[in-house]
Amino acid sequence: MTKNKLEITDTTTGEKIKEAARKVFTKKGYAATRTRDIAEEAGINLALLNYYFRSKEKLFDIVMRENMQQLLIGLRSVLYNETTTLLHKIKAIVSNYINLLRKHPDLPLFILSEIKANPDKFAMNIGARTLLLKSHFFKQVKETGKGKINPIQIIINIIGLTVFPFIASPLLKHVGDLNQKEFDALMKERKKMIPIWINGMLKVK
Amino acid sequence: MTKNKLEITDTTTGEKIKEAARKVFTKKGYAATRTRDIAEEAGINLALLNYYFRSKEKLFDIVMRENMQQLLIGLRSVLYNETTTLLHKIKAIVSNYINLLRKHPDLPLFILSEIKANPDKFAMNIGARTLLLKSHFFKQVKETGKGKINPIQIIINIIGLTVFPFIASPLLKHVGDLNQKEFDALMKERKKMIPIWINGMLKVK
DNA sequence: ACCTGTTTTAATCAATTGATTAAATTATTT
DNA sequence: AAATAATTTAATCAATTGATTAAAACAGGT
Numbered sequence: 337m338t339k340n341k342l343e344i345t346d347t348t349t350g351e352k353i354k355e356a357a358r359k360v361f362t363k364k365g366y367a368a369t370r371t372r373d374i375a376e377e378a379g380i381n382l383a384l385l386n387y388y389f390r391s392k393e394k395l396f397d398i399v400m401r402e403n404m405q406q407l408l409i410g411l412r413s414v415l416y417n418e419t420t421t422l423l424h425k426i427k428a429i430v431s432n433y434i435n436l437l438r439k440h441p442d443l444p445l446f447i448l449s450e451i452k453a454n455p456d457k458f459a460m461n462i463g464a465r466t467l468l469l470k471s472h473f474f475k476q477v478k479e480t481g482k483g484k485i486n487p488i489q490i491i492i493n494i495i496g497l498t499v500f501p502f503i504a505s506p507l508l509k510h511v512g513d514l515n516q517k518e519f520d521a522l523m524k525e526r527k528k529m530i531p532i533w534i535n536g537m538l539k540v541k
Numbered sequence: 542m543t544k545n546k547l548e549i550t551d552t553t554t555g556e557k558i559k560e561a562a563r564k565v566f567t568k569k570g571y572a573a574t575r576t577r578d579i580a581e582e583a584g585i586n587l588a589l590l591n592y593y594f595r596s597k598e599k600l601f602d603i604v605m606r607e608n609m610q611q612l613l614i615g616l617r618s619v620l621y622n623e624t625t626t627l628l629h630k631i632k633a634i635v636s637n638y639i640n641l642l643r644k645h646p647d648l649p650l651f652i653l654s655e656i657k658a659n660p661d662k663f664a665m666n667i668g669a670r671t672l673l674l675k676s677h678f679f680k681q682v683k684e685t686g687k688g689k690i691n692p693i694q695i696i697i698n699i700i701g702l703t704v705f706p707f708i709a710s711p712l713l714k715h716v717g718d719l720n721q722k723e724f725d726a727l728m729k730e731r732k733k734m735i736p737i738w739i740n741g742m743l744k745v746k
Numbered sequence: 747a748c749c750t751g752t753t754t755t756a757a758t759c760a761a762t763t764g765a766t767t768a769a770a771t772t773a774t775t776t
Numbered sequence: 777a778a779a780t781a782a783t784t785t786a787a788t789c790a791a792t793t794g795a796t797t798a799a800a801a802c803a804g805g806t
Contacts, residue, residue, distance in 0.1 A: 349783080368572035368658065371764060381785055386765055442657065448709055449654050452647065453573065455711045465716045488717050488727065489734065492706050500701030503708060504653055506660045511670045512693050522693065529694065529745075536741040540734075554753080576794060586755055591795055 350388045352378045357385075358399045362446045366396055366453070400450060403443060407436075408464070415471035422476040422538075427531045430498050434527050437502045438520065445503045480538050493537060497530045555593045557583045562590075563604045567651045571601055571658070605655060608648060612641075613669070620676035627681040627743075631736045635703050639732050642707045643725065650708045685743050698742060702735045 356378035360369050371392050375382040389395035414420075414428045437443065451458050468474055468491070477487040501508060501523065509519055561583035565574050576597050580587040594600035619625075619633050642648065656663050673679055673696070682692040706713060706728065714724055 364658065365570070365572060365654070367570060370762085372762095382764090383766080383786085384784065387783075390765095392764065445653060445657060448650060448712065449570070451711050452650060453569065458711075459715065461715070465718060468716055469718070485734075486727065486730065488713075488719075489730065491717070492709075492713060492727075493702060493738070495709070496701050496705030497698060500705045500708075501697050503705075504697075504700070506656050506663075507653065508693075508697060510664065510666070511673055512696070513670060513674070514693075522691065522697075525691065525694065529690075532745055533698070533738070533742050536745065537738050540737055540741065575792085577792095587794090588756085588796080589754065592753075595795095597794065 349380060349384060353380060353385055353388055354395070354399060357395050358403070361396060361399055362403070362440075362442055365446065365449055400447070403447060404461075406440075407443070407447075408467070412467060415467065415473040418472045422473070422480055423531060423535060425473050425476070426494060426534055429494065430530045431527050433498050434523055437499065438523060441502045441505060443502075444499045448503070477538075484541050485537070490534065490537060494530070494534055497526070497533065501526070554585060554589060558585060558590055558593055559600070559604060562600050563608070566601060566604055567608070567645075567647055570651065570654055605652070608652060609666075611645075612648070612652075613672070617672060620672065620678040623677045627678070627685055628736060628740060630678050630681070631699060631739055634699065635735045636732050638703050639728055642704065643728060646707045646710060648707075649704045653708070682743075689746050690742070695739065695742060699735070699739055702731070702738065706731070 353374065357369075357374045360373050360377055364373075369392075371385055372382055374395075375385055378385075385392075385395065389398070410432060411429070414425055414432075417425070420428075474487060474491075477490050481487060481490060501519075505519060508514065509516075514522070558579065562574075562579045565578050565582055569578075574597075576590055577587055579600075580590055583590075590597075590600065594603070615637060616634070619630055619637075622630070625633075679692060679696075682695050686692055686695060706724075710724060713719065714721075719727070
């Protein structure tokens with residue numbers, strides 16, 4: 337069985353390890369993760385981790401690359417669509433990301449922590465820069481704010497308003513006295529509100 | 542010299558260790574920090590760390606407590622001032638925090654990461670909840686948004702718009718192609734803009 | 747100068763951690 | 777079935793890590 341018996345849920349040993357690694361890395365971060373935790377989570381012998389992925393770091397690189405990939409999938413098609421309004425794009429971006437983050441709430445804190453811990457490692461990605469800066473979306477932000485506002489500020493606000501509550505969720509739940517259900521309801525409401533708020537910013541002055 | 546020769550900059554051995562620990566912990570996080578890194582940064586023998594603070598964790602607890610303290614200092618006097626307008630309070634909060642974060646840019650990511658890594662440890666702080674929820678500031682947010690908007694959403698937005706850029710700064714600098722100077726200019730501009738943006742949100746609908 | 751308590755140092759410990767090895771088991775090919 | 781290749785396991789390694797110890801250096805009081 338070297339190649340696919342159509343692998344019912346593609347549950348190769350390698351795949352099991354990778355998914356276990358994603359879970360543990362994302363929850364605890366690279367430094368706090370023990371390869372033995374990953375092995376246990378995957379239900380495999382520790383040595384198999386090195387057999388399939390050479391090292392903890394190589395495994396991490398693969399998981400992280402896929403995680404970042406996931407955040408960019410589908411973004412290009414929105415950013416570069418020349419047939420939709422700016423407001424429509426903002427609604428799509430915010431809605432898609434909040435849906436994604438409700439499924440993977442600790443993705444942003446994980447990614448931002450690891451970028452900070454090792455900025456050089458992620459410096460390569462010149463593609464992410466042009467993806468945004470050359471987009472139809474960015475042009476629309478520029479001309480809608482026509483000189484009044486730096487478009488980067490608007491970008492920061494869209495991402496910040498969308499992502500921040502998930503980054504700070506333990507804190508917000510505590511000081512706001514919210515359970516998971518109430519927090520979820522807030523995030524659902526934000527899907528509607530953030531585009532309205534951003535729209536307001538674009539009309540300031 | 543058992544007690545103060547007025548300690549020119551209070552540079553006790555214990556203080557040197559604590560400040561070195563603050564620097565290393567804040568930069569690398571608890572898990573990635575080695576007690577030997579702290580000792581080297583402080584220029585002291587490793588054993589002195591345990592002599593003065595018993596353990597890595599106890600030292601961390603002290604540093605973290607002080608860090609969180611720093612974020613709350615001066616907040617109460619703003620939140621509970623019954624003589625100022627809501628807009629005035631928002632300006633004060635945003636301005637104070639951006640000033641603080643420009644001096645200590647990796648404080649928020651550090652704190653939020655550690656809270657997520659160990660939520661129980663920080664669960665005690667029932668004081669932080671009432672500090673916000675019982676404040677004159679919170680009442681003003683409630684009545685200004687009069688039923689139209691959940692005040693918690695406004696709180697999230699104020700904190701998010703203020704703090705998020707610092708959390709995501711390596712990413713923002715990269716995709717926005719910003720150097721430190723340009724990033725700083727953006728943060729300066731946000732001191733003016735965030736209160737305006739929040740004001741707009743309070744008037745939505 | 748001598749004693750006493752505090753601070754500092756070098757050496758060391760036990761536990762943990764990422765990784766490897768050699769043998770075993772299992773699958774595939776001939 | 778035999779041979780070969782791939783996968784899995786248990787045992788072990790060397791390096792790192794947080795912490796401790798016993799001795800040395802230092803200070804203040806008498």
